[in-house]
Amino acid sequence: MNVETPTAPKFYNTLGRSLESFTPLSAGKVGIYTCGPTVYGDPHIGNLRAFVFEDVLVRAMRYLGYAVTQVMNITDVDDKTIREAKAAGLGLDEYTQPYIDSFLADLDTLHVARADEYPRATRHIAEMIAMIEQLIERGHAYLVDDGSVYFRIASDEDYGRLSGFQLDEAQQGERVASDEYEKEDVRDFVLWKAAKPGEPTWDSPWGAGRPGWHIECSAMSMKYLGESFDIHCGGVDNIFPHHENEIAQSESATGKPFAHTWLHAEHLIVDGEKMSKSLGNQYTLSELIEQGISPRILRYFYLSVNYRQKLNYTAYAVESAAGALRRVDQMRFRLDHTQEEGAPSPKLAAAAKQLRAEFRAGLADDLNLSECLAALFGFVKVVNVEIEHLRLGEGDLWKVRQVLSEVDTVFGVLDPEAWEQETEPSSIADDEVEELISQRREARSNRDFAEADRLRGVLEGHGIVLEDTAQATRWKRG
RNA sequence: GGCGACGUAGCCAAGUGGUAAGGCAAGGGUCUGCAAAAUCCUCAUUCGUCGGUUCGAUUCCGACCGUCGCCUCCA
Structure with missing residues (x-):
């Protein structure tokens, strides 16, 4: 299918904030690191938007002809997991495992293709320690009296180039946690946290403790993708401080460029408002399913708006997505009840060719799925007309199904039969x-x-x- | 306060320096015994407002109005 050289896409790189032509570090291959979940609860539909975006990105790159390696971290040690595990009276692993399972189950439900690796932070402590040692050696990090290690931002001359934040004196001093008074500079962030009573700890050259948040993504992405790799993505909220700090520590440790292209998914909002616990609108996938919204419709809904645009979740918008999907389903239904007769339809052949071309162009244009969908609907129209006029000839049914299944390797929503039974148990045979x-x-x-x-x-x-x-x-x- | 994003028809949503894709909804026609589905037609002289650049701007620049995000562990 993609025997030719890959089609080079353009991406809006957060690093530099401009549309860039994408060139992989190694011809034909792409390494993608996608920020995964912190496993202390079920993901909400906003989290899932980001994961579906990442899924489509990976599928699109494969469609365009690249051999993709996708890595998604699982953050299973941080303040929240520790706090919740403690509250539940469980060990950290014992507490996080069910959430790792339910996270992966949600991905399956939404037909998100599995990543090649799901490294867990707690399983990569050694790699993190090695990186911290390297940072200390190079003068980019320092140990303080209580056994914590901090990254020295002053040692990183281009800190802030991802987010554009120039942290200066004016902003300092606002949020200095009481246990961080030993930092040289309030901007410095923690790489290794000294042990606190009642918290899980690991041994390190600096005594017992646990890793800071950012270091896991640096250590694990480099382990699986190399010191420099192609694409790093996540939600927009990760731009600062998480990704900014990843760049700082990674490049300071290796002296090499870290991720080349940074892609960030905008947030999903609900009825025009940010999701929040207090508003009670942090819906989970299972809540939606209970409301009768099928995962397939949700996936289509995610696809219908550009990833760099806020997605407003409303009942009306979801209905509208369902209507659009119905149009495609209906065409497939009619197709299944149509006979081929005579010579193949030239219009159909032309339409299939056009769909392929426009679909590919849309994907390559910073994942412009709206264009891809417009191309799909253009095709649907032609197929409908040809069915209407009984013009489908020898091999045409196969041709239609073939091109649909091709584009569906990226969309992942077009084949109702590939999804769980959406209809009620039947009351009639x-x-x-x-x-x-x-x-x-x-x-x-x-x-x-x-x-x-x-x-x-x-x-x-x-x-x-x-x-x-x-x-x-x-x-x-x- | 700093940084950034966005504002296109009833709704969702692409897009371009040369006069607005697509989907949902709506109205009308065709088809049908009636439906359903499909199809055809209609549905933004206009792209937040005001200026500027230009032969020409929704698209570039500026101001303003409005919505929103981030500013140390939230996708």
């Missing part, structure tokens, strides 16, 4: 449906429309939708 339809056909041929409509009503009661065509009556569960 196929042969019963067929029997009633045949009775109705009989009634119609006798022009007994009252009886025909009664039978249709019976079927509707079972959730069966009929569509009469000149050739036959087709039906579906809907």
